[in-house]
């Protein structure tokens with residue numbers, strides 16, 4: 001069911017997310033006020049999954065949900081899938097979120113609300129010291145913190161790595177063709193740096209409810225570290241001109257500082273626990 005009057009387009013890149021597609025859809029629409037819900041479309045941009053995702057979306061569509069799925073048979077990248085979804089979207093407000101329910105559908109109304117004030121809004125894991133990664137293993141926390149720190153000179157947001165964000169379409173269409181790299185690692189970071197947002201505006205942040213356990217695994221392969229470093233290099237160059245040496249030195253320094261700090265905390269806690277047990 002395609003409606004002509006669409007205000008919000010929610011883009012969800014997917015890869016083997018059949019069961020999450022159903023939960024996401026059936027939780028998302030009721031969480032919006034009725035009027036808002038009627039003006040919202042949900043677009044899955046799928047990496048040619050073979051798990052029945054297409055049939056699932058068709059079934060939801062038959063049930064009356066404004067959902068559709070775009071299948072990408074050749075170009076499978078995550079960022080390029082998001083851009084493809086933006087291209088197909090009819091709404092003035094564009095939102096991107098994961099299918100795996102880490103970005104809770106119930107937080108979408110808050111994100112839409114924030115976009116009435118801010119030209120760009122992200123969901124964040126870090127407001128008020130609550131971190132979704134608190135239960136992650138040490139190595140994942142070090143990588144997460146380290147990679148966020150590396151993006152700090154590019155954006156003031158607390159969570160530059162997040163895949164839950166929204167923006168009005170008008171800022172996207174102001175960009176020159178090819179300005180956004182469809183192969184970039186983090187599309188939200190790319191947009192925050194390259195969009196021409198009004199001067200002195202702030203990026204909105206909402207704390208999305210911490211993820212309920214998602215079905216499925218992280219699909220990020222190891223090569224993304226290189227992809228991220230290349231994206232940072234491009235963005236630093238875009239923002240500050242040619243600063244390769246400073247950039248690489250800062251990158252190494254920050255990574256080692258964070259790793260050292262985390263290791264120190266673990267050893268310190270271990271010694272403290274031992275003392276307390278004695």
Ligand SMILES: Nc1nc2c(ncn2[C@@H]2O[C@H](COP(=O)(O)OP(=O)(O)O[C@H]3O[C@H](CO)[C@@H](O)[C@H](O)[C@@H]3O)[C@@H](O)[C@H]2O)c(=O)[nH]1
Pocket residue numbers: 012013014015016017045046047076077078081097098099100102161162163164217218219220
């Ligand atoms: N179309 C498409 N979708 C993909 C692809 N790879 C993953 N996805 C979909 O993209 C979403 C994010 O999946 P992952 O990238 O595997 O999630 P993650 O590793 O857990 O990453 C999380 O943490 C990041 C913070 O570092 C977040 O930025 C990210 O949004 C996500 O929450 C999911 O809906 C997944 O199905 C792809 O190649 N193509």
